[in-house]
Amino acid sequence: MPVIKVEDIAYVRLRAPDLDQAEGFLTDFGLTQSARTDSALYMRGTDPYHHAHITELGGEPGFVGFALKASSEGDLKTFSEVDGASAIEDIGEPGGGKRVRITDPNGLQIEVVHGIETPTPLPIDNKYDWNFGTDHRRQGDILRLKRNACPVKRLGHIVFSVTDFAACDEFYSHHFGLLHSDEMYEDDNSKTETAFMRCDRGDVYVDHHTVLLVPGPECAFNHAAFEVEDLNAVFVGHDYLKSKDYEPHWGVGRHVLGSQIFDYWKNPWGQVHEHWTDGDLLNASTPTGRTHRSEALDIQWGQPAPFRPGN
Amino acid sequence: MINVYDIAYIRLRVPDLDKMETFLSDFGMHKSARTDNALYMRGTDPDHHVHVSEQGDPGFIGMAFNAASEEDLHKLASVDGASDVENIDEPGGGQRVRIADPDGLQIELVWGIETLKPLELKEVFEFNSGRERRRVGPIVRSKPRPSQIKRIGHIVLSCNDFAGCDRFYHDTLGMLTSDLLHDDDDENVAKAHFLRCNRGQEYTDHHTVLITDRGTAELGHVAFEVEDWNDLMVGHYHLEGKEYEHRNGIGRHILGSQLFDYWTDPWGHAHEHWTDGDLLNEDTETGSYPLHTARDVQWAPGQTH
Numbered sequence: 001m002p003v004i005k006v007e008d009i010a011y012v013r014l015r016a017p018d019l020d021q022a023e024g025f026l027t028d029f030g031l032t033q034s035a036r037t038d039s040a041l042y043m044r045g046t047d048p049y050h051h052a053h054i055t056e057l058g059g060e061p062g063f064v065g066f067a068l069k070a071s072s073e074g075d076l077k078t079f080s081e082v083d084g085a086s087a088i089e090d091i092g093e094p095g096g097g098k099r100v101r102i103t104d105p106n107g108l109q110i111e112v113v114h115g116i117e118t119p120t121p122l123p124i125d126n127k128y129d130w131n132f133g134t135d136h137r138r139q140g141d142i143l144r145l146k147r148n149a150c151p152v153k154r155l156g157h158i159v160f161s162v163t164d165f166a167a168c169d170e171f172y173s174h175h176f177g178l179l180h181s182d183e184m185y186e187d188d189n190s191k192t193e194t195a196f197m198r199c200d201r202g203d204v205y206v207d208h209h210t211v212l213l214v215p216g217p218e219c220a221f222n223h224a225a226f227e228v229e230d231l232n233a234v235f236v237g238h239d240y241l242k243s244k245d246y247e248p249h250w251g252v253g254r255h256v257l258g259s260q261i262f263d264y265w266k267n268p269w270g271q272v273h274e275h276w277t278d279g280d281l282l283n284a285s286t287p288t289g290r291t292h293r294s295e296a297l298d299i300q301w302g303q304p305a306p307f308r309p310g311n
Numbered sequence: 312m313i314n315v316y317d318i319a320y321i322r323l324r325v326p327d328l329d330k331m332e333t334f335l336s337d338f339g340m341h342k343s344a345r346t347d348n349a350l351y352m353r354g355t356d357p358d359h360h361v362h363v364s365e366q367g368d369p370g371f372i373g374m375a376f377n378a379a380s381e382e383d384l385h386k387l388a389s390v391d392g393a394s395d396v397e398n399i400d401e402p403g404g405g406q407r408v409r410i411a412d413p414d415g416l417q418i419e420l421v422w423g424i425e426t427l428k429p430l431e432l433k434e435v436f437e438f439n440s441g442r443e444r445r446r447v448g449p450i451v452r453s454k455p456r457p458s459q460i461k462r463i464g465h466i467v468l469s470c471n472d473f474a475g476c477d478r479f480y481h482d483t484l485g486m487l488t489s490d491l492l493h494d495d496d497d498e499n500v501a502k503a504h505f506l507r508c509n510r511g512q513e514y515t516d517h518h519t520v521l522i523t524d525r526g527t528a529e530l531g532h533v534a535f536e537v538e539d540w541n542d543l544m545v546g547h548y549h550l551e552g553k554e555y556e557h558r559n560g561i562g563r564h565i566l567g568s569q570l571f572d573y574w575t576d577p578w579g580h581a582h583e584h585w586t587d588g589d590l591l592n593e594d595t596e597t598g599s600y601p602l603h604t605a606r607d608v609q610w611a612p613g614q615t616h
């Protein structure tokens with residue numbers, strides 16, 4: 001049995017040397033400022049959660065860690081009793097709430113959080129139904145999209161590289177109850193090199209992956225992925241970021257594993273942020289898939305990846 | 312005079328029917344019939360064919376519209392210059408009346424053409440938007456393949472006699488104007504009209520014919536509806552892999568709102584895939600825009616603002 005079963009990812013915690021610049025990028029990317037202090041920037045999506053993205057002010061751009069949502073305050077208490085975990089503490093940052101901190105095998109700070117403020121959802125532009133060939137859902141309503149930043153709904157998943165996948169896999173499965181959605185092997189079919197991991201909420205359907213750990217020469221941030229409303233949002237957001245001269249990384253396309261429509265962009269320090277929509281939803285009964293690692297970056301449509309797995 | 316119900320098919324002429332069949336199959340149609348001198352291609356809808364290619368020098372012969380009733384054939388047959396009601400001596404049969412539009416294009420009004428069993432759609436997935444989860448459990452797996460063309464949607468005409476064509480499509484075929492486009496610098500100069508069928512309260516595509524004032528009569532493009540945006544994307548990369556000539560797309564039009572993707576056949580006739588267009592009825596008010604709006608997009612990754 002895992003120590004607890006987390007219900008979702010809450011936020012990513014990055015470090016950047018310039019909060020104004022970070023806020024400029026994230027605003028154009030579709031997040032909204034929730035709070036800003038002398039030393040940190042808190043950005044939210046349209047969903048009622050105080051922040052989905054924290055940028056701490058620091059000399060070097062970096063990856064501090066991320067937070068997972070406990071499903072109850074009781075789970076925080078349970079988690080605080082595990083080896084290596086902090087006591088339950090007040091977060092002491094905008095949005096409040098409580099947390100337990102633990103360090104993962106890479107030295108990353110993982111927070112398990114509960115009770116963070118849930119402000120009113122933000123309005124979303126550009127919500128239209130679709131006229132499919134066999135199902136007309138938008139009769140009489142003319143579609144006119146506003147060509148603004150596409151609003152981000154929420155943080156969906158995080159991907160980072162690790163030097164010891166087996167140890168990390170054990171850590172995340174044991175501490176947070178994460179399940180394997182798709183496992184990948186390389187030369188030896190019996191050895192799992194990496195796995196897409198999702199939350200275990202029993203019968204409740206969740207994203208295909210919340211955490212993906214990819215083997216690499218060092219622990220490093222790969223990307224943070226934010227859900228947007230739909231296909232129009234992805235493309236409107238793509239055009240908008242392009243008009244602002246940010247650096248595209250990959251997309252628009254459709255992944256195989258997870259099925260998301262994806263579009264990756266770099267922030268001013270090269271940290272990759274993804275827009276995605278229309279991902280697969282699984283529950284605890286969904287069987288684990290198993291594929292060769294070369295298929296991790298396969299697409300259902302779009303241009304092939306401009307980089308190799310793990311880079 | 313009458314209100315046509317929809318567009319039925321386009322009639323092109325090409326020198327090589329084998330080559331055309333290969334292109335149209337890659338584009339997402341299926342062969343319905345082939346004779347010594349013509350190729351008939353269908354979509355997944357029950358219509359016997361939505362695209363006719365006759366053998367000969369490359370050219371645009373005309374197009375056919377579905378009549379709303381058999382009686383309408385007789386009404387049109389009474390118009391000056393129209394043929395009698397005649398049997399269509401081609402695969403799929405049916406009856407028609409022929410009439411030339413002011414630019415000399417052959418217009419057929421058709422009725423009673425054979426309908427076939429619809430073709431089964433593959434890989435149609437519900438989608439999960441931010442506000443509504445509709446695909447809870449099933450996963451998406453789209454294989455590279457042609458798009459699945461459902462039906463013909465519209466034709467764009469470059470007109471020599473623009474005013475005459477405007478009168479013909481309104482007065483003789485009963486079409487309504489969805490959007491008027493005027494010269495970018497002079498709003499008193501009409502440059503193009505988006506025309507739709509008049510079906511009363513029933514909703515229909517934003518445009519079935521687009522007439523443009525170009526001083527020459529030729530085909531702009533012909534457009535076919537595919538099942539959904541995933542199908543359009545899959546088909547785009549299939550065609551890209553075949554190295555056909557890509558014209559424009561993927562993007563989203565403003566007027567009509569369709570997601571679009573334009574390809575050309577081996578002789579330069581532009582063929583469009585589209586999905587998710589606006590649906591209007593007789594109550595929808597006519598819009599008025601400068602001409603550039605017809606080329607502008609709501610999004611298109613290949614174009615800048």
